[in-house]
Amino acid sequence: MKVKDTAKVISQSVLAEGVYSLIIETKAANYAVPGQFVSLYCQDHSRLLPRPISICEIDKDVSTLRLVYRVAGKGTDEFSKLTSGDTIEILGPLGNGFPLEGGKPMVVGGGIGVPPMLQLTKELEGSVTAVMGYRNDDMFLTEEFVDNAAELVIATDDGSVGTCGTVVDAIIENNIEADVIYACGPKPMLRALAQYAAEHDIKCYVSMEERMACGVGACLGCVCQSTDVDDHSHVHNKRVCADGPVFLSTEVEL
Amino acid sequence: MNTKVTIAGVEFQNPIMEASGTFGSGMEYGEFVDLNKLGAVVTKGVADKPWPGNPTPRVAEVKCGMLNAIGLQNPGIDVFVERDLAFLEQYKNTRVIVNVCGHSLEEYINVVDRLAGENRVDMLEINISCPNVKEGGIAFGQDPKMAYLVTEEVKKHAKQPVIMKLSPNVTDITEMAKAVEAAGADAISLINTLTGMKIDVERQSFVLANKTGGMSGPAVHPIAVRMVYQCANAVKVPIIGMGGIETWEDAVEMMLAGATAVSVGTANFYNPTATLDILEGMKDYMIRKNIEDINSIVGLVK
Ligand SMILES: Cc1cc2nc3c(=O)[nH]c(=O)nc-3n(C[C@H](O)[C@H](O)[C@H](O)COP(=O)(O)OP(=O)(O)OC[C@H]3O[C@@H](n4cnc5c(N)ncnc54)[C@H](O)[C@@H]3O)c2cc1C
Ligand SMILES: Cc1cc2nc3c(=O)[nH]c(=O)nc-3n(C[C@H](O)[C@H](O)[C@H](O)COP(=O)(O)O)c2cc1C
Ligand code: FES
Numbered sequence: 398m399k400v401k402d403t404a405k406v407i408s409q410s411v412l413a414e415g416v417y418s419l420i421i422e423t424k425a426a427n428y429a430v431p432g433q434f435v436s437l438y439c440q441d442h443s444r445l446l447p448r449p450i451s452i453c454e455i456d457k458d459v460s461t462l463r464l465v466y467r468v469a470g471k472g473t474d475e476f477s478k479l480t481s482g483d484t485i486e487i488l489g490p491l492g493n494g495f496p497l498e499g500g501k502p503m504v505v506g507g508g509i510g511v512p513p514m515l516q517l518t519k520e521l522e523g524s525v526t527a528v529m530g531y532r533n534d535d536m537f538l539t540e541e542f543v544d545n546a547a548e549l550v551i552a553t554d555d556g557s558v559g560t561c562g563t564v565v566d567a568i569i570e571n572n573i574e575a576d577v578i579y580a581c582g583p584k585p586m587l588r589a590l591a592q593y594a595a596e597h598d599i600k601c602y603v604s605m606e607e608r609m610a611c612g613v614g615a616c617l618g619c620v621c622q623s624t625d626v627d628d629h630s631h632v633h634n635k636r637v638c639a640d641g642p643v644f645l646s647t648e649v650e651l
Numbered sequence: 652m653n654t655k656v657t658i659a660g661v662e663f664q665n666p667i668m669e670a671s672g673t674f675g676s677g678m679e680y681g682e683f684v685d686l687n688k689l690g691a692v693v694t695k696g697v698a699d700k701p702w703p704g705n706p707t708p709r710v711a712e713v714k715c716g717m718l719n720a721i722g723l724q725n726p727g728i729d730v731f732v733e734r735d736l737a738f739l740e741q742y743k744n745t746r747v748i749v750n751v752c753g754h755s756l757e758e759y760i761n762v763v764d765r766l767a768g769e770n771r772v773d774m775l776e777i778n779i780s781c782p783n784v785k786e787g788g789i790a791f792g793q794d795p796k797m798a799y800l801v802t803e804e805v806k807k808h809a810k811q812p813v814i815m816k817l818s819p820n821v822t823d824i825t826e827m828a829k830a831v832e833a834a835g836a837d838a839i840s841l842i843n844t845l846t847g848m849k850i851d852v853e854r855q856s857f858v859l860a861n862k863t864g865g866m867s868g869p870a871v872h873p874i875a876v877r878m879v880y881q882c883a884n885a886v887k888v889p890i891i892g893m894g895g896i897e898t899w900e901d902a903v904e905m906m907l908a909g910a911t912a913v914s915v916g917t918a919n920f921y922n923p924t925a926t927l928d929i930l931e932g933m934k935d936y937m938i939r940k941n942i943e944d945i946n947s948i949v950g951l952v953k
Contacts, residue, residue: 399682401923438921445868445921446712488923608708610717610920613682615675617695617724618710630726632703639679 398428399489399613406483407461412537415468416509417477418453425489426460431517432579432604432643435462435489436612439472447488447612448472449638451513451581451604453538465512465538491612492642495602497521500576503528504546505564505590507582511538513604517579518545526550526573530564530582533557565589575599584651591646601646607637614639622650652937653944654930656690656911658889659812659837661773663690663746663912666945667902667930670893670916671696671750671776671816672721676735677742683923687744688930690912694735696752696778699761701727706860711849716868716895717917718847720861723752723781728765736771746773748814754784759801760808767810775811777801780818780843780865792818792843795830802834812837814891817882819871820846824878825885832886839882840891840914842875868917869895876908883909883950897925899932909950 404423412418425435429452436447454463468474479485495517502521504514507530515538518525524547529539534557542549551559552567560567564586567573580590581604594601607619620634624647627635635641635649654665668691674680677692686692704724711718725731731749739747749772753759759777766772779792779801791797802815815831817824819842828839844865849858875894882890892910896902897918905913918925933945942948 401683443714444712445715445917446710446717447921608710610710610719610917611673611679612920613679613923615679616673616710616719616920617704617721618707618719620704620707620709620724630703630724631701631730632724632726634703634724 399491400425400428401486401488403484404487406479406481406485408481409477409479412465413535416537417466417468419464419466419476419479420461421464421485421487422459422461423487424460425487426455426462427457429455429462429490430494431455431520432494432513433490433492434642435464435487436491436609437472437476438486438488439475440485441475444472446610448476449491449609449612452490452516453512454516454519467509488612492638493640495579495604495643498577498600499523501574502526503568503573503575503578505578505580505582506530507564507586508532510580510582510586510604513581514579515541515545518542524548526575528552528564528567528573530567530586531558563589565593568593578602580604587646588651591651594646602643603646603649603651604642605637605644605649606642609638612638623648624650652934653946654934656946658891658911659774661746661812664744665690665930666906666912667926667933668693668748668891668912668914669919669926670914671778673916673919676738678735678738680919680923684927686742689745689926691746691748691773692739692742693748693776693914694731694750695725696723696750696781697725697728697731697762698723698752699728699758699765701725701730708859709861711858711864713847713849713866714870716866716870718849718859718864718866719844720859720864722861725752728762732765732769736769740771747771748774748776750776750778750816752778752781754782756785756801756804759805763805763808767808772811774814774838775805775809776814776816776840777805778816778843780816780820790818792827793821795826798827799830799834802831802836806835814838814840816843817841818843819874819878819894825881828882828886832888836888838889838891839886840893841882842871842878842894845871845874867895869897871895872901876904879905879910880908896929897922899929899936902929902933903936903948906945906948907950907952911946911949
């Protein structure tokens with residue numbers, strides 16, 4: 398179930414340069430699953446469209462969601478100024494989450510694609526290997542992955558921590574085996590990972606990004622190219638907000 | 652208190668509709684809005700065959716508004732009838748207006764013919780802002796002669812009353828209104844989106860893959876009010892007003908300018924219950940102003 402809600406800000410903190418962790422209390426938390434996202438609305442009404450942000454952690458006991466985001470423009474800059482006691486309009490939870498499959502899972506996050514993998518890691522059964530890619534040693538959420546995953550492998554662009562290179566380089570270097578890959582990150586990373594998964598015959602789920610307007614599947618603004626004919630328009634366009642954001646890597650053109 | 656309005660013999664329980672393309676066929680918003688409470692559901696433009704639409708990015712935010720270049724992605728009339736019309740069957744209190752698009756006259760007519768036997772369709776809304784492939788890419792909606800021609804042909808085939816939806820991207824909107832009225836349109840709706848552009852200064856490129864997109868949202872409201880007013884004073888057919896309506900004040904303003912009913916588009920994206928909130932606000936206004944019949948405010952401001 399989706400709700401439009403005035404969420405209460407419980408706390409906000411800085412995790413790394415320009416990366417914020419926001420905890421909000423909202424009934425949307427009661428329906429959320431890992432891999433879903435929420436639309437955040439700006440207080441400044443000249444900015445009308447929602448900012449989609451993935452759910453990083455869910456605490457149903459106290460109805461809170463943790464959102465981790467990078468300041469990328471005016472909207473996220475506005476959100477970064479929120480403090481405890483403030484309110485924010487939200488719509489969610491939106492989209493479909495990651496299906497929790499059996500077998501040995503590997504979760505892969507790149508940059509601001511790291512946060513949504515945390516709740517997933519907590520909910521997956523079996524020993525999870527987390528492979529996280531960062532620009533440099535200004536990392537975030539690593540402690541949480543150490544606590545919740547069986548193994549944490551890191552790749553950095555500048556080689557300051559872990560493997561110097563991409564998450565795929567780290568997977569190869571560390572010989573990580575898995576039956577299912579769950580991934581979120583920039584498109585080139587998803588593309589490389591999908592190719593790796595195909596070569597190794599591993600099932601791979603990717604979380605996609607696209608500009609959104611409605612967030613609920615009505616406007617057809619956020620489509621990505623799909624390999625098969627889609628159910629909505631019977632063309633080759635799946636809606637990231639409603640049919641995704643999580644897709645099988647073989648289902649979409651990366 | 653009467654909120655009923657009548658357009659071309661079709662009675663609506665209230666004058667609040669949602670605008671084509673912003674609400675799908677209502678399915679996606681059913682979680683937030685009881686569709687049975689709306690004056691009408693106006694469905695996303697449908698063509699005779701599926702259209703894939705434009706490449707992404709298809710939407711961009713601009714100050715107090717947005718640009719879209721969806722490119723009229725739609726599943727084609729067959730799927731639409733089987734799925735969307737069947738879905739709308741259950742909402743008996745609400746009228747159904749089907750928005751029609753096409754690249755050529757034949758394509759419009761194919762859809763209109765296909766809908767002729769569908770009882771659930773109360774009215775047709777003909778979007779003449781579609782890319783006109785046959786006539787060299789200019790939309791039918793920018794040339795009064797072409798608009799006349801489409802209207803005349805559609806009227807020959809249509810079994811439901813026809814609303815012609817006008818584009819604001821013209822020098823004189825009243826010329827277009829007069830042309831479609833003369834060709835037999837039962838009503839007009841306006842405004843469709845205004846062509847705009849946004850450039851990303853960091854990337855030094857267009858934000859939309861299509862370069863240009865249709866602008867909508869609160870920023871266009873004053874233009875829409877002006878155009879509705881001009882048309883109300885130029886033609887006799889009823890007008891459905893839209894463009895930037897987000898509050899009951901905006902809706903009332905549009906009716907005072909001459910609209911018999913109003914559509915809410917972009918506002919749904921940031922307030923999924925905008926339509927019903929507007930309806931409630933309008934009723935409060937009627938009570939406060941001692942307005943017995945909502946029709947009495949239509950075109951009140953001369
Ligand atoms: C499903 C999904 C999940 C996401 N999860 C996260 C997350 O967990 N953490 C995080 O930091 N970011 C996430 N993003 C990206 C985030 O939505 C954008 O960074 C944010 O919208 C930028 O808003 P802004 O006002 O700061 O930037 P501006 O550039 O000023 O925004 C202008 C407009 O473009 C849109 N926009 C800009 N960049 C993006 C983008 N990358 N994706 C979609 N829309 C964009 C904005 O929503 C807004 O409508 C996610 C995006 C999607 C689609
Ligand atoms: C995403 C989007 C899709 C639209 N699709 C259609 C369409 O298929 N057919 C049509 O006639 N108008 C379409 N429109 C135009 C709207 O129906 C409306 O005329 C316009 O947006 C102005 O109203 P608003 O400012 O309330 O959105 C679309 C508008 C948007 C924003
Ligand atoms: S954002 Fe409207 S369909 Fe996805």
